[in-house]
Amino acid sequence: MSGIHSLPIITVMSMTGLFHIQQHNNKDNLMTTIKNIAKPNSWIEPKELTDALGAFDTAPFSLVNRPWDIATTHYSLDDQPLMMDWSTFGRTWLYPPQGNPAKPYLEEMVAHGNGIVLLPSRTETQVFTDYVWQGADGVLFIKSRLTFHHADGTKASGQSGWGSALVAYGDDNVATLRDCDIQGCFIDLRISNHQLIHAA
Structure with missing residues (x-):
C-alpha cells in the first residue's frame, strides 16, 4: 500500500518533559515525530x-x-x-x-x-x-x-x-x-x- 500510515500516539513522561511520540510508516522509511508538550522552564523567576x-x-x-x-x-x-x-x-x-x-x-x-x-x-x-x-x-x-x-x-x-x-x-x-x-x-x-x- 502507498501513502503514509500513522501508528498510535504514545505519551511519555521523561526527566525533561511530557512528550507525544507518533511513528509514521511509509514505503521508504519509518519516521518518528516527537512533539514537546511541556518541559521545565530554563529560567527562574526573580x-x-x-x-x-x-x-x-x-x-x-x-x-x-x-x-x-x-x-x-x-x-x-x-x-x-x-x-x-x-x-x-x-x-x-x-x-x-x-x-x-x-x-x-x-x-x-x-x-x-x-x-x-x-x-x-x-x-x-x-x-x-x-x-x-x-x-x-x-x-x-x-x-x-x-x-x-x-x-x-x-x-x-x-x-x-x-x-x-x-x-x-x-x-x-x-x-x-x-x-x-x-x-x-x-x-x-x-x-x-x-x-x-x-x-x-
Whole structure:
C-alpha cells in the first residue's frame, strides 16, 4: 500500500518533559515525530518578585533542584501536577511553561481560583485572551522587563526579551497585586468595563 500510515500516539513522561511520540510508516522509511508538550522552564523567576507577593502554599511547576523555595510545597513536572487535586493547593504560585503547553496549567488555576501567575504580557495571544482577559480577576503589567535567573540561581546578564504580567485569581490575590510595591499598571478585571471585540 502507498501513502503514509500513522501508528498510535504514545505519551511519555521523561526527566525533561511530557512528550507525544507518533511513528509514521511509509514505503521508504519509518519516521518518528516527537512533539514537546511541556518541559521545565530554563529560567527562574526573580526571588524579589515572589517575595513581594507574600507567602505561597504550593508551586506546582517548579524545578526539582532549585536555588530557593517559592512556596511551602513544590511539585516538579515529574510529579505530574496536572493529575493532582488543585483544590488542596491553597494559595498557589505558577510560572507555567511558555505558549500552548501553559493552557492546561492555566485551566487548573482558573478552576482553583486562588493564586498568582507570571506570564509574558503578550496581550494578543489566545492564551492571554482565554486565561487573563476572560478568566482572571486582576492583572498587573510590570513596568520594567524582568531579569531572570539561571537554574543555579545566578542572574542573567540582561533583561528578558519581553514584558511580563502578574495575573491574580481570587479576591485576596487581587488585593495583593493592587497593594504590592511592584511598579506597573494594575487592572481590576472584576470591575473594569472591558470588552473583547472579535472580528468576523
